Amino acid sequence: MGNCILRAICGKSSDEKIDSGADQQSAGANRISATAVGVSALAADLLHYDITNQVPEGLSQHVTASKKTQVNWYTKLLEAWREAKPPPKTSEEASKLIVDALKRHQKAHVEGLLNYYGLPLAQQTGSECATHPHTASTSKLKPDGVKYELNTLPVDIKCIPDGDTITVYVDATIPHESCKVPPEIKRASKEYTKACTAKNFQRVNNLRKTITDAGYRMVASQNGIEILAKKYRIRFRGIDAPESAMPYGKEAKEELVKLVKDKICKIYVFGDDRYGRCVGDVYCGKVFIQEHMLKKGLAWHYTAYDQRPELEMWEKEARRARVGLWAQKDPEKPWEWRKERRNKT
Incomplete structure (x- = not known):
């Protein structure tokens, strides 16, 4: 055969x-x-x-x-x-x-x-x-428009800056990721492992910098062995959470931390934004993160970039219930808050 x-x-x-x-x-x-x-x-x-x-x-x-x-x-x-x-x-x-x-x-x-x-x-x-609950009603394996799919390593709490953005790492040794790793980074990761075994810490630090500068990282796997991982910055598709300095900005981040900290996520990537971040739908177990954040009143439906009716429906549910940021009489939109500060600058 x-x-x-x-x-x-x-x-x-x-x-x-x-x-x-x-x-x-x-x-x-x-x-x-x-x-x-x-x-x-x-x-x-x-x-x-x-x-x-x-x-x-x-x-x-x-x-x-x-x-x-x-x-x-x-x-x-x-x-x-x-x-x-x-x-x-x-x-x-x-x-x-x-x-x-x-x-x-x-x-x-x-x-x-x-x-x-x-x-x-x-x-x-x-x-x-x-498939995940959000797409299970269709016969498609992935939602329309998906460019690729990421299955992350457990999310580090330090990689959660606010309520609508996370940085994730993906195992770069699995077949569909390994083929994209530059040869020099593959060599550096192997040399890094050897340097760690030899306790050559100066060499370890130099190789770590080479790997990190290329957008990768050596992370501990479940069996304790460090593996090469690819870094991806993720912007949640279709929602905009309050900024950290805004009312409910802290609560939005804390809620996201509870959802994804130390957990594996599946991300459907639809493209990149102007800051080089991947724009995607994020799932953690059976939870569709955007749906959860909207229903909790900890994010706005970002209609300028996403007109999905289900996102609009989930925001309206939170508005009617006056939960989260909707408990305020006239909450400020995060995109207007950012624009105002850019103009002042």
Whole structure:
């Protein structure tokens, strides 16, 4: 079965040599476009498993299942891939294959596996695996207009400056992120690990600066090992929370901290704003953050940039209930507050 898996996805010729282990996976991922990385990485890992009976090392950072259980998954996935005619070519087809093959396994484990490969959470009738509540009523895997999806590492409280902006980090060792890491930063992260082991702290500091200046960071994973992570600044799509110096600005930040501190978020990114931040819809578990902040009266519907009727409805609910900032007689709009101060400056 061997080479057929990888050739079907990566377009390898029959006389091209197949590397083994992590080098094989990295090389395969870097040869193809980013949109196919998840499918290609899955194919490469299945090929590697077929040859060695070893599962990807990085997977344990995304699931809590034992190695024995992971081996069981890949046995089922390998069998499903062999039976698929034709084999998956798109991320949606690969997601469906994983969900169907592992439908008797825990939802969190299946989602962790999908996140590891950067594949969408596929819907399936009668299965627990579904999209987030905000989009579950449609048959689409992602909302219209989404450019890409981020699955974050636990959010640091220091990365929450106010009620509508956060900075998040994404594991840069997973396949769909790894292919975008500059080679010099990959080398620096490996040298950083070696320098830490050797307790060469001057070298550690120099490498840390190189990594940080490039928009990355070395963060501790669940097993205590530091991994390379990519930094993303996120602006919540469709809402505008009071600034810190405004009434209810402090309360908005505190509410957001309660929602996302030390938790993993899923973010659908729709584009960038003029400050270089990613504009996206943010989910933490089953909570759609924008919905929560609007219903709590801790944010305005930002109609200048987003006309979604559900956001308007959630703001009106809070207005009628006079909760949060709507307890004030005539609350000042944050965009007008910022404009006034810019004019004074």
